[in-house]
Amino acid sequence: MVSAPSADAVPQSQQPAKNIWHAAITAASLGEVEPIILYLSSGGDAQRLLTVEDVEAVADVVDLRSNQTLVDVALKRENSQVVNALLSWGTDQSRDAQESASQDLSNEYLLRRTVSRAAEGAEPGISDLVREEMRSSLRLRADRLPYIDGTHRNTFFMSKELETLPADKLWSALGELLEVNETQLQINDAISRWSTSLLRRKGCCVLYSLYTSADLNCLLHAVSLAMTGVRDSLKVDGVSNRGLLRDATYRALRDNASVGELLRAPNSELRRLTELAMKDKTSLEAAHVFALANIVRRPIVVYAPLEAEPGRELEGAMTERMSGVYLPLAWDPGNTCKDPLCLGYTRGHFSALVGSEAAAIAWAEACGGGAARVPLLLIDEQGQRLPVAFSPSHLDEEGVDGLLQQYLHTSYVEWMDREKGESKVDMAAEQHVPPLEGVAGLFRKVATPDVMLKDKIR
Known part of the structure; x- marks a missing residue:
């Protein structure tokens, strides 16, 4: 892997413009690859650390802390395509390969930074x-409450x-x-x-x-x-990309009368809560916490x-x-x-x-x-x-x-x-x-x- 020289070693005139750097910071947080590629192709350093000034410059868009690299930012938010793009920059990998679902590079990066002997004897899967x-x-209770x-x-x-x-x-x-x-x-x-x-x-x-x-x-x-x-993260077969617990929450609100009654929710509100539970990557509310307590029975x-x-x-x-x-x-x-x-x-x-x-x-x-x-x-x-x-x-x-x-x-x-x-x-x-x-x-x-x-x- 070929690394660009550190930001400190590159003359200021040769470093990418600040707007490109700040766009890359935001992109690392949001999972957008193109601004990352633009930053790197402009001579940017993948190991450059965020400064307090950088953090303040992007504060309206993302909440970050200083002394992180772009890889750190992307890893914390599980933006694997960004991680792969940063870690594979300068290799012979194609752009498609950089944006693939493979996690090998980010796994390697994380494991290098943790306790080496903790990995001994680990079993895959x-x-x-x-x-x-x-x-x-x-299971499904007689009244159609999943649990x-x-x-x-x-x-x-x-x-x-x-x-x-x-x-x-x-x-x-x-x-x-x-x-x-x-x-x-x-x-x-x-x-x-x-x-x-x-x-x-x-x-x-x-x-x-x-x-x-x-x-x-x-x-x-x-x-x-x-x-x-x-x-x-285990997806349920036959539905639109819902994980196991999200699907159970959706079915508890849709099919089980007792959960709706305990929530004391008007029909229109119950429909809204059910629709939120139906969609993957949709934020949930207190009523969904209550439904989950009944699904996990604790x-x-x-x-x-x-x-x-x-x-x-x-x-x-x-x-x-x-x-x-x-x-x-x-x-x-x-x-x-x-x-x-x-x-x-x-x-x-x-x-x-x-x-x-x-x-x-x-x-x-x-x-x-x-x-x-x-x-x-x-x-x-x-x-x-x-x-x-x-x-x-x-x-x-x-x-x-x-x-x-x-x-x-x-x-x-x-x-x-x-x-x-x-x-x-x-x-x-x-x-x-x-x-x-x-x-x-x-x-x-x-x-x-x-x-x-x-x-x-x-």
Whole structure:
């Protein structure tokens, strides 16, 4: 591969004009190849780093950070054609080959930057096997509600082996597995008030924000990642390019009366929500989170910073609020899993939030034994109790407490609020248990940096 000289080594007069460079930055973010080719053919350097000035120049179009290359920008947004164009520039590959679906070059680039020994013994196709396991476990209730059977009881945890790596290698690996910095900062705003307190009291990290594809299917990816560690990218046969969970969400809203009734949505609103679920790469809303909670038969807890939610009043299916506790109310509690899935919501984007095996074990030891688990305080960054989304309108606070106890492992914990003083708040537990027989090996293998990295860019 032939590389252009670095930007520092090229005289300013020989570098592409700033408008070409800034167009290339925007293109790397949006997945457009032609401006990239124009930049490179004008003598541009694929390894040139974005400056603060560059970031400010494109801020109206894309939200980026400095000290990244175009490849970094494209990888974070899974724009594989841009990655291939940048990494193959100067080779004998044709333009068609540069724009092919092959991920070999971007795989190689990522794997060079992660922990080398983490890749040893990795088996190809593990992620696809997990997806096939999910597909084979999809069932249809008598009233036509699609649901996941079997794997719904699995919760993805970062492997304890990962946390035994030396600090430099750990952060090298995590840097590719976790969300982009801007998203992590917003998620920290939503959970740090209570997670920092638990960390200080019990000495363990609580949640990691896994990188979740920002392709308008992020809610589906986040739920799948939190459950199995892989994205929802297995397409359903015979439909227009819908992933497994998107198709199940669409059918739950279209065919199952109980979900619509629980949403208390007018027919026109229910039709709108159903149409959104039908289309691939279309952003989804709080009502879809509720539908998914019933499909996976377990609670979903969503944390969001205040700035990400223009309104925090619940108004039926049209709520602008995303943060809250979504219970699988279409099911009897005895037929559900009480271990919640956790998501972060930031400016139109959902991210999977997962615990680690090491933290779950450390928490259990700090609490005097018992099952390994990750604690989750059901409060927002202001210390207010998270609402139970779409709970029956006739329930008072005591009735809502009863719902939480039926669908979650709940307890109360003493909480010291800077403004309100000491009080008791709800705490749920996400237990770490061995995956069900038959899929234990698959889920164990997927919890490695190598497998997760390969899946991340597919």
